[in-house]
Amino acid sequence: MSTQNRIEDELKKDTEEEATGALVVNELERHGIHQTDIKRLQEAGFYTIDAIAYSPRKALLAIKGFSEAKVDKIMKEVSCLINIGFTTALDIQTRRNELIFITTGSKELDRLLGGGIE
Secondary structure (H helix, E strand, C coil): CCCHHCCCCCHHHHHHHHHHHCCCCHHHHCCCCCCCCCCHHHHHHCCCHHHHHHHHHHHHHHCCCCCCHHHHHHHHHHHHHCCCCCCHHHHHHHHHHCCCCCCCCCHHHHHHHHCCCC
């Protein structure tokens, strides 16, 4: 694969990742959570998967109609959708090494920016 094709593939992949952004709570329906539970989550102010993942369990238990078993099921599905675990420095370094820099055409500006624009 040529360098140009590789760069285009990576740019396409990055664009797709940026386009998706945060996962909305409606995504849980595809993973076995009922629409009524999703509606209750939204009424309680949880609109993204991240909001659910980083909220305390007690906040989810405070939602009317949510039992401990239901909260456990929701948290299990949320943890499958996003990585809230530990990330090693090696993983971060690998991702940083794969970044593509675009030059501005000005060597001085590129130097100030640390090699160009990511």
